[in-house]
Every structure is written in C-alpha cells, then in structure tokens.
Amino acid sequence: MVxxxxxxxxxxxxxxxxxxxxxxxxxxxxxxxxxxxAELKLEESLQVVNxxxxxxxxxxxxxxxxxxxxxxxxxxxxxxxxxxxxVVFHKMPPNETLFLESTTRIQKDSVHSFMDFQVWxxxxxxxxxxxxxxxxxxxxxxxxxxxxxxxxxxxxxxxxRLNRTILTVQQYYPNINIEVFIHKVDGLSDEYRTDTxxxxxxxxxDELSDAGYENAxxxxxxxxxxxxxxxxxxxxxxxxxxxxxxxxxxxINTLSNNCGFEKSYLFDVLSKIYIASDTxxxxxxxxxxxxxxxDVIVDISELYSWDHPDRKPKGEQNQEAxxxxxxxxxxxxxxxxxxxYLCLVSVIRNPEAKEKKGLIDMNCRTFQQALNDVFSRSxxxxxxxxxxxxxxxxxxIEEPPTSNFLSL
Amino acid sequence: MDxxxxxxxxxxxxxxxxxxxxxxxxxxxxxxAKDVRRLGATIDVEHSHVKFMGNLTLNLWDCGGQDAxxxxxxxxxxxxxxxxxxxxxYVFDIExxxxxxxxxxxxxxxxxxxxxxxxxxxxxxxHKLDLIQAEHRQRIYEERSALIRSRTEHFAIDTFGSSIWxxxxxxxxxxxxxxxxxxxxxxxxxxxxxxxRIDAEEVILFERSTFLTVTSVSSxxxxxxxxxxxxxxxxxxxxxxxxxxxxxxxxxxASAGFVVMHTKTPQFNVFLGRFxxxxxxxxxxxxxxxxxxxxxxxxxxxxxxxxxxxxxxHGDGFPLPMPDSPGxxxxxx
Numbered sequence: 001m002v003x004x005x006x007x008x009x010x011x012x013x014x015x016x017x018x019x020x021x022x023x024x025x026x027x028x029x030x031x032x033x034x035x036x037x038a039e040l041k042l043e044e045s046l047q048v049v050n051x052x053x054x055x056x057x058x059x060x061x062x063x064x065x066x067x068x069x070x071x072x073x074x075x076x077x078x079x080x081x082x083x084x085x086x087v088v089f090h091k092m093p094p095n096e097t098l099f100l101e102s103t104t105r106i107q108k109d110s111v112h113s114f115m116d117f118q119v120w121x122x123x124x125x126x127x128x129x130x131x132x133x134x135x136x137x138x139x140x141x142x143x144x145x146x147x148x149x150x151x152x153x154x155x156x157x158x159x160x161r162l163n164r165t166i167l168t169v170q171q172y173y174p175n176i177n178i179e180v181f182i183h184k185v186d187g188l189s190d191e192y193r194t195d196t197x198x199x200x201x202x203x204x205x206d207e208l209s210d211a212g213y214e215n216a217x218x219x220x221x222x223x224x225x226x227x228x229x230x231x232x233x234x235x236x237x238x239x240x241x242x243x244x245x246x247x248x249x250x251x252i253n254t255l256s257n258n259c260g261f262e263k264s265y266l267f268d269v270l271s272k273i274y275i276a277s278d279t280x281x282x283x284x285x286x287x288x289x290x291x292x293x294x295d296v297i298v299d300i301s302e303l304y305s306w307d308h309p310d311r312k313p314k315g316e317q318n319q320e321a322x323x324x325x326x327x328x329x330x331x332x333x334x335x336x337x338x339x340x341y342l343c344l345v346s347v348i349r350n351p352e353a354k355e356k357k358g359l360i361d362m363n364c365r366t367f368q369q370a371l372n373d374v375f376s377r378s379x380x381x382x383x384x385x386x387x388x389x390x391x392x393x394x395x396x397i398e399e400p401p402t403s404n405f406l407s408l
Numbered sequence: 409m410d411x412x413x414x415x416x417x418x419x420x421x422x423x424x425x426x427x428x429x430x431x432x433x434x435x436x437x438x439x440x441a442k443d444v445r446r447l448g449a450t451i452d453v454e455h456s457h458v459k460f461m462g463n464l465t466l467n468l469w470d471c472g473g474q475d476a477x478x479x480x481x482x483x484x485x486x487x488x489x490x491x492x493x494x495x496x497x498y499v500f501d502i503e504x505x506x507x508x509x510x511x512x513x514x515x516x517x518x519x520x521x522x523x524x525x526x527x528x529x530x531x532x533x534x535h536k537l538d539l540i541q542a543e544h545r546q547r548i549y550e551e552r553s554a555l556i557r558s559r560t561e562h563f564a565i566d567t568f569g570s571s572i573w574x575x576x577x578x579x580x581x582x583x584x585x586x587x588x589x590x591x592x593x594x595x596x597x598x599x600x601x602x603x604x605r606i607d608a609e610e611v612i613l614f615e616r617s618t619f620l621t622v623t624s625v626s627s628x629x630x631x632x633x634x635x636x637x638x639x640x641x642x643x644x645x646x647x648x649x650x651x652x653x654x655x656x657x658x659x660x661x662a663s664a665g666f667v668v669m670h671t672k673t674p675q676f677n678v679f680l681g682r683f684x685x686x687x688x689x690x691x692x693x694x695x696x697x698x699x700x701x702x703x704x705x706x707x708x709x710x711x712x713x714x715x716x717x718x719x720x721x722h723g724d725g726f727p728l729p730m731p732d733s734p735g736x737x738x739x740x741x
Contacts, residue, residue: 028673285656292652297671299645303638304609304692305675310629313674314607315696323671325680327653328664 015105020089022113022270024337026298027321029305032270034090068110069117069241070143072176074165076158077102077124079150080183080225085109085121087225088234089271094225113268114275114341114375115242117143127161129168139173144237148181151188151196151222159200163207170213178218179237180204186224197222228288235274247374248276255367256280256346259360260353264346265290266338266371269298275342290345293333297323322361326354336364339372416588417467417492421481421517422499423510424449424473427535427572431499432456432470434572435581435618438661440651441572452477453489460615460686464589482516490524495588497531500552502569503539507555515559522561530565531584532556538571545569578640582621592623599625602710606703609676612639612690613683617662619643619650622687630692642690646680672700679704683711 019040021033035043073081083097089109107121120138122128128138139145147165149158162180169176182200185193201220208216221233239245248266256264256278263286265274272291301321320337327333330351337343344364353360420428429450433439436458450472458466471481471489481489498517504510521528534552537545549569556567566587568580586592595613603611609630613622621639635641646666654664666688669680676692677700683689689711693703 028675289652289656292649296645296649300642300671300678301673301675303635303641304633304678305673306632306634308629308632310632311609311675311694313695314693314699317672317674317677317695317697317700319674321671321673323669325669326667327657328667329657329659330667331653331657 015107017108019110022268022341024269027337029301070141071119072145073121075148079148081121081148083225139176142175144177144179146179148183150184151182152184159203167211177240180220181223183223185222186226231272238273249279251370252278259363260350261346262349267343269343286347338368415465415467416494419493419496420470422473426499426501428499430572490520493525493528495529499533499535502534502536511559529587530563532567533570533580535570537569538573575640575644578643585620596623606706608691608693610692614688616686619647
C-alpha cells in the first residue's frame with residue numbers, strides 16, 4: 001500500500017476513485033449513477049471519438065482540480081468513518097455497515113452535484129501529522145475536516161490526536177473547517193449523551209485555548225447512522241462550503257414567509273443532504289418527513305417509469321417532477337424538482353393551503369427561476385471572479401423583487 | 409354468520425416461534441419489523457377482530473403454537489377451534505430442523521379441519537425466507553411447498569414464501585384477503601369500466617389501515633409493466649411513510665393516514681385518495697396535465713356514486729354500483 005521509501009514523502013495509495021452523479025432523474029425512476037474513474041475515462045475517450053470537436057470532454061478537464069471542496073473523514077480506526085460515507089453517499093442500509101471491511105487505502109468519492117465535491121475516507125490507523133506525510137496533498141485545498149469520535153468507546157486518545165491535528169491545521173491551513181462528529185450516540189442514554197458531548201467539547205476547547213486559539217472554528221455534532229442526525233450534520237458541513245449560501249437562504253426565507261411554510265428545504269436528491277433551508281428554528285420532525293417523502297417519490301417512480309413504445313403522453317405537462325401529499329392532520333408536504341440536482345421540499349401546516357395550491361405552485365416556480373439565476377451566475381463568476389471582485393466586495397446577486405411572490 | 413355483518417373466522421396456526429404473531433402485528437397492528445422482537449410467546453388463543461372493507465370483519469384466532477396447546481386444540485378444544493373456519497393460515501418456519509414432524513402436526517390439523525369445516529380455504533406461508541441465501545430461496549421454497557401440498561388432502565390451497573423484512577409479507581396477506589372479500593368480481597368489473605373511462609394504466613384499491621392490495625385492474629399497456637411485485641412494494645412504501653408521518657405528527661400509526669396524494673412526473677401521473685371509508689384508490693395515468701385533472705375529478709365523482717350506492721338498499725358487504733351506470737355523470741376529456 002505504501003510507496004517505496006526512495007520517495008521522500010510517504011503517501012498511502014488511494015483506492016479506486018468512485019464518482020457519484022447526483023441527479024433528479026431518480027425522481028423519474030432512473031437508478032443513481034456510480035462509476036469508477038476507469039469507467040469514466042473510457043466513456044470520455046469514447047465521447048471524444050464520437051464527437052471529434054471533443055467539446056464536452058474538453059470543458060470538463062478545463063475545470064481546475066482544486067476547485068472541488070474536500071471533505072476529509074478522519075478519526076481512529078473503527079470509529080465509523082466508512083460507515084458514514086457508505087450510508088450518506090452510497091445509500092447503504094445502516095445495518096449492513098456491520099460487514100464493511102476495515103479501510104486500508106484512502107477511499108475517494110467524487111460527488112457530482114450542484115457543487116462538485118470530494119469525500120476522502122482515510123484509514124484510521126495512521127497518524128497523518130508525522131512529517132513523512134505530505135500535508136499539502138491532504139489539506140491543501142478548500143474544504144472541511146470531519147473528525148469522527150466513537151462516543152461508545154474511550155475517546156481520550158481520539159481527542160488527543162484531534163487536538164494535535166487541529167493545532168496543525170489551524171496554523172497552516174486555515175481554509176479547512178473543523179467539524180467533530182461525536183458518533184454512535186444511538187447506543188447512549190439521553191443524559192449520558194449530553195455528558196459525553198460536553199466533556200468532549202470541554203477537552204478540546206481547553207486544549208485550544210491553552211494553545212492560544214480562542215473561539216477556534218470547531219463545530220460539534222451528535223451523530224448516528226441509524227437516524228437522520230448524520231444527514232443533518234453533513235448538511236450543515238456542506239452548507240458552510242457553499243459560496244452563495246446566504247443568498248439561497250434569503251430566497252427560501254422570502255418564499256416561506258409568503259407561502260406560510262412551516263419549513264422548507266432545498267435537497268440534493270441523491271444524498272438527501274439539504275444545501276439550504278429557511279432559517280426558522282425547527283425540530284427534526286420536518287426534516288424526517290421531507291426526506292422520507294423523497295424516498296416515497298423515488299420508490300414509486302421506480303415502479304412506474306418503465307419504457308415502452310406504446311406508452312404515450314396524453315398532453316402537455318411540465319418536465320419537472322412535482323408532488324404533494326396531505327396528511328390526516330391537514331399537514332401538506334410539497335415537493336418540486338428545481339433543476340438537474342435539487343428539489344424543494346416544504347412542510348405546510350396551514351389547513352387553508354390546500355385551496356391555494358395554485359398560488360404555492362406559482363411562488364415555487366418564481367423561486368425556481370431565481371434559484372437557477374443564482375446558480376447560472378455563480379458559474380459565470382468562476383470565470384470572471386476578478387472582474388466582479390473589483391466592482392464590489394460581495395457579489396450582490398440581484399434578488400427577485402419580493403412582489404413576485406404572492407402572499408397567501 | 410348472519411347476512412348483514414359478514415364475520416369470517418380465520419385461524420392462524422403453526423409451530424411455536426414460526427412468526428405468526430409477528431406478521432399479524434405488522435399487518436394489522438402497525439408494528440414495524442424491528443419491533444416484533446418485543447413480542448412474547450402467544451399463550452393459548454388470542455382473538456382479534458379486524459374490520460376490513462365495509463362490513464367484512466375478520467375474526468382472527470392467533471393460536472399459540474407450543475406443543476401442549478396444539479394437543480388441546482386437537483383434543484378437548486377440537487370442536488370449538490375448528491368449526492366455522494373460513495380460512496386456515498398455517499405458518500411454516502423455513503429454518504425448522506424437524507420438517508417431518510412439522511408436516512405431521514400439519515396433517516393432524518388438516519384432518520381436524522376436514523371434520524368440522526370441510527369447505528375452508530388453506531393458505532400456507534413458508535416464513536422467514538430472509539434467512540435463506542437469495543440464490544437458493546426459490547428452489548428451497550418450491551421443494552417445501554410441494555411437500556406441503558402433498559399433505560393437504562382435498563383442500564384448496566395457496567402457498568406463499570414470506571419474510572417480515574420485505575414486501576413478500578404484503579403479497580401473501582393480500583392474497584389471503586383477496587379470497588375473503590365478498591362480491592369481488594363486481595368490484596373488479598366496476599374498476600375495469602372506471603379505468604377504461606379515465607384511460608388509466610392501472611387502478612389499485614388499497615385497504616386503509618393495512619395498506620393491503622384489495623384488488624387491482626390494469627389496462628393493456630399497464631399490463632406490460634415489467635415490475636411484477638409493484639403492488640406489495642407500494643404497500644410497503646406507503647406504510648413506511650405512514651409510520652414516518654405518525655412519528656412526526658405525534659399520533660399513533662393507527663390514526664395516521666393520507667387525505668390525498670398527487671404526483672406528476674414526465675413518465676406517469678399518480679393520484680392516491682380516499683375512496684370508501686376503508687379504502688384508498690391509487691390511479692396511474694399517462695402524463696398530461698389536463699387528462700390527469702380530469703381523471704382526478706372523475707374519481708371524485710365515482711366516489712360519490714359509490715357511497716350513494718352504499719347508502720341505498722343493500723349495504724351488504726361492498727357497495728354495489730348499478731351495472732353499467734357509472735358512465736352517465738362522467739366528464740369527458
């Protein structure tokens with residue numbers, strides 16, 4: 001696994017890179033696409049052969065490699081890193097993670113979604129701060145370090161190693177957010193869970209303030225793969241890496257206020273990570289229902305989206321999937337496909353909403369337009385970042401005038 | 409059995425630990441699969457009444473399977489247990505090591521049944537199939553099912569392979585329920601006419617609390633759907649979501665439910681709504697906004713017609729629509 005020593009820096013051979021293509025076509029019954037690098041290369045070269053201009057392949061390779069934020073999953077061995085990656089990004093049922101083998105190589109997953117990012121799953125048995133490792137290769141990109149601590153185990157060693165890591169990373173790579181997952185909390189009682197949480201936070205912040213870092217940007221999450229907490233935590237981690245998050249949040253807030261939504265999420269359909277939501281505080285229940293509702297639609301679509309020449313549409317219809325359900329207590333859950341990667345799922349507790357479904361739809365379409373504007377502009381920005389930076393510090397994306405939304 | 413209220417006695421039998429109470433809890437009491445390990449052994453007979461489709465009530469006798477109980481069922485309780493049985497559901501544990509002995513017990517039960525209820529229908533479930541490796545499942549199930557059939561004497565029998573961990577359980581129970589519903593042909597005739605009228609690819613009727621498929625009809629095109637287990641998978645999907653909704657709205661799974669669900673995708677449109685008091689109707693139509701809205705409207709009209717028919721006259725079992733009539737007040741595209 002390890003490169004021969006004549007190379008001055010030790011580097012663990014990465015495993016085959018897997019590519020995940022997030023796409024809302026799973027709402028139309030297609031299965032998710034996961035490919036290895038080799039398959040992708042083959043496809044790309046075939047494409048080049050087929051289209052001599054080679055335009056699409058060219059565009060892809062032009063994208064600088066460093067633009068993808070990285071999520072680095074680290075922690076002691078057997079703390080649950082690979083399980084987390086498998087459950088969140090490969091849709092593995094949680095109880096099957098028991099059979100995962102110990103990771104011996106860096107497992108890279110490239111997620112192609114509204115924003116491309118990479119997940120690197122590190123084997124836990126190495127200390128990466130040893131000078132023999134090439135830190136630049138690991139941390140030298142914009143991203144987040146996700147440190148997984150097994151809360152059911154003795155965590156002192158893990159915390160000590162994390163402290164060393166934070167100090168190094170903080171010093172040399174301030175672009176890396178530090179996120180601590182206090183993991184496997186499903187096995188702990190509520191009380192013990194809070195105690196563990198506080199204890200770990202205390203241990204880390206003491207060490208950091210001793211070293212002179214007050215208020216170091218470290219965030220803590222209680223997670224478990226057996227409920228929704230790990231998705232929620234990943235959502236928060238990813239959101240920090242999104243360049244125009246505040247714009248998205250403003251947009252969703254405006255939409256939610258005008259439509260009387262209890263809560264509204266913008267989901268990446270495949271991973272079920274939400275990349276933005278309105279900012280009102282709410283318990284987990286809304287997230288659970290929205291995320292499960294996506295499952296319902298994906299599953300039903302799988303059953304009825306078969307292809308056959310005799311299946312013909314009977315009229316005009318929007319090409320985006322749209323769905324809503326009204327529950328026994330008049331709660332409505334509304335789902336609308338936004339673009340190639342995202343869908344908007346909202347919970348509405350207002351019983352009158354049913355009659356005003358048309359207005360809600362219209363508002364959501366307005367939102368969809370605004371959202372796609374935000375995204376398409378941000379791609380332009382990548383190319384002309386300089387020019388925009390000269391004009392203003394923060395590229396002010398023009399928000400659609402609120403009058404476009406009709407209040408209920 | 410009097411004419412107005414149809415009570416059907418259903419015996420649930422099988423060796424101790426074979427999973428009888430587990431499946432009963434999942435189907436009728438809104439348990440989820442991982443909760444059934446809380447269940448203890450069934451002592452003697454547990455009776456439960458399950459209201460199903462209008463006036464049909466299932467009178468479910470969950471018979472504890474320990475040897476001592478089995479002996480009393482066959483001896484002193486014989487007349488009490490085996491008389492008036494409409495359906496016997498016998499559960500075999502696929503993992504059992506004493507196949508021959510299980511079959512002997514089964515034979516004894518069958519002969520008791522022949523004595524008291526010769527016209528009963530028999531269902532055998534070969535249960536816990538999830539414990540067998542996937543590639544051997546079909547073969548082992550078929551071998552076992554052949555053995556069972558050879559011991560069944562003259563009774564009409566169906567066998568199902570099942571597991572509480574996937575949709576096969578819903579398939580088995582939907583098959584059972586399908587046999588119990590009176591005037592099913594009438595309902596199916598109505599649904600056929602209805603599906604044709606609204607150009608639906610498929611119309612499915614689900615029972616409200618269990619989400620078991622009561623019956624379904626599909627058009628020529630709908631028949632081409634390559635996914636054969638879609639009905640039980642739907643039961644599974646919708647029931648799972650019902651549990652989620654109950655958890656998050658602070659109600660019991662029994663009282664949670666859906667008022668209506670619309671889904672539009674570029675390949676198909678789906679409408680799910682309440683049909684009668686005890687059923688949901690699930691309609692799949694080809695894409696097309698206008699056609700879809702029309703189909704939904706027509707479903708509402710059909711529902712009214714249905715309940716009117718139920719209110720008038722018979723009120724026995726499932727309300728009967730007047731033959732050929734439900735076209736009169738339909739909208740056309």
